Amino acid sequence: xxxxxxxxxxxxxxxxxxxxxxxxxxxxxxxxxxxxxxxxxxxxxxxxxxxxxxxxxxxxxxxxxxxxxxxxxxxxxxxxxxxxxxxxxxxxxxxxxxxxxxxxxxxxxxxxxxxxxxxxxxxxxxxxxxxxxxxxxxxxxxxxxxxxxxxxxxxxxxxxxxxxxxxxxxxxxxxxxxxxxxxxxxxxxxxxxxxxxxxxxxxxxxxxxxxxxxxxxxxxxxxxxxxxxxxxxxxxxxxxxxxxxxxxxxxxxxxxxxxxxxxxxxxxxxxxxxxxxxxxxxxxxxxxxxxxxxxxxxxxxxxxxxxxxxxxxxxxxxxxxxxxxxxxxxxxxxxxxxxxxxxxxxxxxxxxxxxxxxxxxxxxxxxxxxxxxxxxxxxxxxxxxxxxxxxxxxxxxxxxxxxxxxxxxxxxxxxxxxxxxxxxxxxxxxxxxxxxxxxxxxxxxxxxxxxxxxxxxxxxxxxxxxxxxxxxxxxxxxxxxxxxxxxxxxxxxxxxxxxxxxxxxxxxxxxxxxxxxxxxxxxxxxxxxxxxxxxxxxxxxxxxxxxxxxxxxxxxxxxxxxxxxxxxxxxxxxxxxxxxxxxxxxxxxxxxxxxxxxxxxxxxxxxxxxxxxxxxxxxxxxxxxxxxxxxxxxxxxxxxxxxxxxxxxxxxxxxxxxxxxxxxxxxxxxxxxxxxxxxxxxxxxxxxxxxxxxxxxxxxxxxxxxxxxxxxxxxxxxxxxxxxxxxxxxxxxxxxxxxxxxxxxxxxxxxxxxxxxxxxxxxx
Numbered sequence: 001x002x003x004x005x006x007x008x009x010x011x012x013x014x015x016x017x018x019x020x021x022x023x024x025x026x027x028x029x030x031x032x033x034x035x036x037x038x039x040x041x042x043x044x045x046x047x048x049x050x051x052x053x054x055x056x057x058x059x060x061x062x063x064x065x066x067x068x069x070x071x072x073x074x075x076x077x078x079x080x081x082x083x084x085x086x087x088x089x090x091x092x093x094x095x096x097x098x099x100x101x102x103x104x105x106x107x108x109x110x111x112x113x114x115x116x117x118x119x120x121x122x123x124x125x126x127x128x129x130x131x132x133x134x135x136x137x138x139x140x141x142x143x144x145x146x147x148x149x150x151x152x153x154x155x156x157x158x159x160x161x162x163x164x165x166x167x168x169x170x171x172x173x174x175x176x177x178x179x180x181x182x183x184x185x186x187x188x189x190x191x192x193x194x195x196x197x198x199x200x201x202x203x204x205x206x207x208x209x210x211x212x213x214x215x216x217x218x219x220x221x222x223x224x225x226x227x228x229x230x231x232x233x234x235x236x237x238x239x240x241x242x243x244x245x246x247x248x249x250x251x252x253x254x255x256x257x258x259x260x261x262x263x264x265x266x267x268x269x270x271x272x273x274x275x276x277x278x279x280x281x282x283x284x285x286x287x288x289x290x291x292x293x294x295x296x297x298x299x300x301x302x303x304x305x306x307x308x309x310x311x312x313x314x315x316x317x318x319x320x321x322x323x324x325x326x327x328x329x330x331x332x333x334x335x336x337x338x339x340x341x342x343x344x345x346x347x348x349x350x351x352x353x354x355x356x357x358x359x360x361x362x363x364x365x366x367x368x369x370x371x372x373x374x375x376x377x378x379x380x381x382x383x384x385x386x387x388x389x390x391x392x393x394x395x396x397x398x399x400x401x402x403x404x405x406x407x408x409x410x411x412x413x414x415x416x417x418x419x420x421x422x423x424x425x426x427x428x429x430x431x432x433x434x435x436x437x438x439x440x441x442x443x444x445x446x447x448x449x450x451x452x453x454x455x456x457x458x459x460x461x462x463x464x465x466x467x468x469x470x471x472x473x474x475x476x477x478x479x480x481x482x483x484x485x486x487x488x489x490x491x492x493x494x495x496x497x498x499x500x501x502x503x504x505x506x507x508x509x510x511x512x513x514x515x516x517x518x519x520x521x522x523x524x525x526x527x528x529x530x531x532x533x534x535x536x537x538x539x540x541x542x543x544x545x546x547x548x549x550x551x552x553x554x555x556x557x558x559x560x561x562x563x564x565x566x567x568x569x570x571x572x573x574x575x576x577x578x579x580x581x582x583x584x585x586x587x588x589x590x591x592x593x594x595x596x597x598x599x600x601x602x603x604x605x606x607x608x609x610x611x612x613x614x615x616x617x618x619x620x621x622x623x624x625x626x627x628x629x630x631x632x633x634x635x636x637x638x639x640x641x642x643x644x645x646x647x648x649x650x651x652x653x654x655x656x657x658x659x660x661x662x663x664x665x666x667x668x669x670x671x672x673x674x675x676x677x678x679x680x681x682x683x684x685x686x687x688x689x690x691x692x693x694x695x696x697x698x699x700x701x702x703x704x705x706x707x708x709x710x711x712x713x714x715x716x717x718x719x720x721x722x723x724x725x726x727x728x729x730x731x732x733x734x735x736x737x738x739x740x741x742x743x744x745x746x747x748x749x750x751x752x753x754x755x756x757x758x759x760x761x762x763x764x
Contacts, residue, residue: 034069035060037077041093044083045152050090050099097150103129103159105144113140115148115159120331129159140164171215172200172227173248175236175719176208189216189227192236192245192719204228213241215248236719239453242636243342245719246629253336254347260332264351267322267329268358272368273600276390282417283315283392285361286470288461289399292346293339294361295579297369297394298473299417300424308378310424314477315392317359318368319580320590320602323350334615337622339582342633343447343455348582355581363394370590370599372477372577376424380431385480389599400466407466421469428472438527438568439534440551445670447637455641458669474578475569481577481589482563488596491609493588493616495576497557499525499567504553507690511549514691515542527570544653545706549692556624559585559616584619588612635721638671642716642723649728654707657694659687662703664711664725673723675703675711680727 035043035056043059044051051059053074057067074091077083083091092098103115106128113131120126129150131140140146140161148159172191177199179186187202192213200218206229208214213236216227233244247254256264283297295317303309323329333349340347348355361367369392375384396414406412407422444461478495485492500508509519512533519533530550537546554568559576566574577593580586588604595603608615652664652673661676677685683696685703694703711725 034062034066034073037073037082040073040077041082044091044093047099050092052090056091096152097127097129097157100147100149100162102165103131103146103148105131105140105146113144115146118145127157129157131159131161133161171217171230171248172196173213173215173245174200176202176205176210176212176214176229178205178210189214193249200225200227202227202229206230206232208232211235213245237640239449239455239637239640240344242640242718243345243629243633245636246342246633247340247347249632250625250629252340252347252625252629253332256332256351257328260328261351261353263328264353268353270322272366272391273321275368276371276388278313278315278369278371278390279366279393281313281392282395283313283361284403284414284417284421285363285394285397286400286403286466287397289401291397293348293355293359293581294394294397295581296470296474297361297392298421298470300421302420302423303375306377309383310374310376310420310427312374312376312424312473312476314372314374314473314578315361315369315390316372316477316578316586316590317361317581318370318389318590319350319354319359319587320370320594321368321389321600322354322359322602323587324602325591325605325608329354333584333587334618337584337619338626340626340629342630343449343637344453349584350581359581361392361394361397363396366391366393370577370580370593372480374476374480376427376476378427380427380429380434382476382480382483385484387481387484387593387597387599389594400464400470401462403469404464404466425469425472428476429468432472432475435570436526436528436531437570438554439531440547440554441534442551445634447634455637457641458638475571475574478575478577479571479573481593482573482575485575485589485592485596486563486573490592490596491561491604491612492563492575492592493559493561493585493612493619494563495557495566495574495585496560496562496564497566497568498555498564500553500555508549508553510690511692512546514688514693515546527568542706545704548655548705558620559623560620561612561616584622585616588615632721635671636718638666638669639716639721639723640718641669642666642671642713643718646713646716649710649712652709652711652725654703654705654709657687657692657703657705659694662694664709667708671721671723673711673713673715673725675725675727 039060040056043056047055053067053071056074057070062070074083078091083093084096090098097117102118104118105113105115107114113133115129115131116126117129129148131146131148133140145165146159146161147163147165148161151158151160172189173193174189174191174196177188177190179188187205189200189202191200200216202216203226206214208229209232213233214229215231215233217230218225218227220226233248234241236245246252281299283299285294285297287294297315298312299315300310300312303311323333329350336347336349339349339355350359359367361369369390371388371390371392373386373388374382377383395417398414402412403414403418406415406418412418443463445458446461448456448459450456482492482494484490505521505525509521512519517533517536519529521529530553533550534543534547537543557566557568563573565572575589576583576585577589578586580590588608591602591604591608594600595605651667653667654662655665655672656663659677661674661678661680663672663674665672677694680694680696683698683701685694685696685701687693688695692705695701710728712728713723714726715722715724717723
């Protein structure tokens with residue numbers, strides 16, 4: 001069939017009122033031959049329903065002998081990405097959507113519901129579809145799943161709903177209970193989410209038993225809503241359940257599909273290919289003693305050609321060599337965004353065969369790395385850098401404590417390797433001190449578990465010079481990665497941290513004035529301003545209180561393709577490069593470097609580059625999700641540990657104050673518990689917003705952040721992680737005194753303290 005004839009046939013098909021009629025050829029007409037690729041794509045585009053090989057063959061009047069050739073052509077088009085399989089062996093345009101597919105509502109814009117495909121298997125972000133809902137606009141709620149007919153309009157898509165489907169991820173996590181009587185045998189689910197409005201009636205408990213932690217799928221609408229148990233997770237009071245609760249409550253993907261595991265097993269065995277050979281260099285990894293993967297190894301030596309200068313290499317696991325854009329592994333990694341670390345388990349971003357084996361820089365094994373070669377001058381300035389794909393063989397995996405002990409004692413197996421690392425770090429540290437990054441000390445706590453998995457205590461990780469050494473090498477490599485991509489004009493996901501807002505700075509200034517400190521903020525605030533505030537408070541009784549307020553003043557770091565600098569580190573360009581095993585942001589940066597330096601396969605492609613903004617938003621969200629899950633799990637472990645101490649009086653420190661009460665944490669242990677203002681006695685308390693203080697009207701009793709006091713533990717709930725305290729029975733609240741300098745009848749007003757001039761405000 002000639003081009004004009006084929007176009008006429010397609011036009012006739014498109015003009016059909018139902019959009020599904022096939023062009024028919026006369027019975028005695030000779031075989032027109034195999035259509036070309038564009039003709040097939042044009043034909044599929046004109047159809048309002050999905051088509052397969054049979055419909056294509058019928059449309060172009062192909063005989064039996066040509067169907068074999070058609071099958072081969074369709075296969076070639078799929079391998080080239082021009083076509084993709086849809087449901088029931090149908091075809092649709094590569095990178096596009098089937099004519100009928102399942103979508104999920106994610107937003108409402110301009111009165112229309114906006115949806116994305118429920119399943120999307122491409123590296124590029126999924127397309128957004130406008131849902132055409134007839135007379136009712138935005139009738140579908142967020143999260144609704146719909147079977148819809150899809151039409152491509154210009155550069156976008158429209159979706160015409162055909163059927164509403166059950167939400168695939170709408171599950172409720174809770175404790176299964178059984179009452180003596182009630183609907184469905186008296187089964188009900190008590191949600192673990194403190195925000196849940198009430199219990200869920202259960203009409204199908206499955207294999208669940210009373211007291212089990214379960215996942216239930218609800219159906220119907222309140223008040224006639226019931227659920228069925230879809231998964232039994234076990235005893236909620238067992239320590240191993242605490243992280244499971246957080247995983248399910250936060251919606252963290254924690255199981256890999258079989259296709260992902262099979263792909264990981266296959267690629268883990270692939271040869272490393274042509275690489276720069278760095279196996280003769282004595283690389284070391286320096287990590288916590290309980291590290292479960294090793295992303296980074298370091299080496300440094302004096303530069304023989306430039307006295308006082310150093311050569312250093314930060315070797316990072318070459319994850320981009322294994323995890324290719326658009327693969328099943330890549331989709332799973334992007335969905336997770338990062339690994340999540342709990343006291344009893346890790347939810348890895350990558351399957352274990354990669355995260356703990358093929359990609360992990362274990363000692364004595366050849367491993368593929370992306371090597372960042374650094375030239376550092378005596379002042380710690382990065383004079384030059386380059387990136388290569390290399391192979392290394394780590395001399396050893398050692399702990400921070402071992403590295404520090406070796407340097408301190410001047411003896412040990414790895415002293416000769418560590419000494420030049422420390423010498424080079426001296427230059428990096430000098431550069432760090434000069435730029436004065438934010439020096440906020442935040443002790444890192446870790447949960448200690450016994451052999452049964454129960455919490456044995458909380459320990460604060462000791463901060464050694466070895467920790468700072470590795471941190472400074474990683475910062476140097478991250479800076480080099482960002483600057484290299486800028487120089488190469490390559491795409492980059494930056495790690496950005498914006499300066500505090502003016503409102504937060506004013507609030508901090510007002511707070512410090514209550515402590516007798518006057519702070520000149522100026523027009524441009526630098527981290528050094530906060531360092532001076534912390535230094536002045538370091539030896540005083542308000543240091544922890546001031547540290548918390550400085551922390552609250554800071555903004556939250558995030559990922560973005562638009563560089564706005566990193567305020568906390570006092571750096572103009574900064575990207576995450578050093579942890580691609582556990583962070584997707586680093587994997588994207590590796591791909592961009594591979595493309596910019598032409599280092600072979602696995603580089604960032606154009607479609608992925610177009611979607612970097614959405615990828616950055618997504619991984620910023622997954623990072624916050626992981627932080628919340630980790631924090632909530634620690635709270636549950638702490639509550640379980642404290643549940644045996646209910647009724648005891650404990651030493652605590654106030655961590656937050658609000659008009660409804662204050663929060664306190666147990667010294668040396670953690671957890672946050674509420675002391676409601678209603679339990680503070682008959683006196684009326686008002687909230688001083690500037691000073692972040694609850695203050696008694698008649699006695700001037702004050703409760704402020706950082707204040708230490710003894711409180712009685714009233715409740716410790718391991719399921720929710722909630723604690724509740726009260727003042728000791730018969731005890732006098734600390735600091736209670738009558739302020740006789742106040743005028744008779746004086747009352748402070750909520751929101752602003754009304755302490756008369758001449759009365760010093762502070763902790764009493």
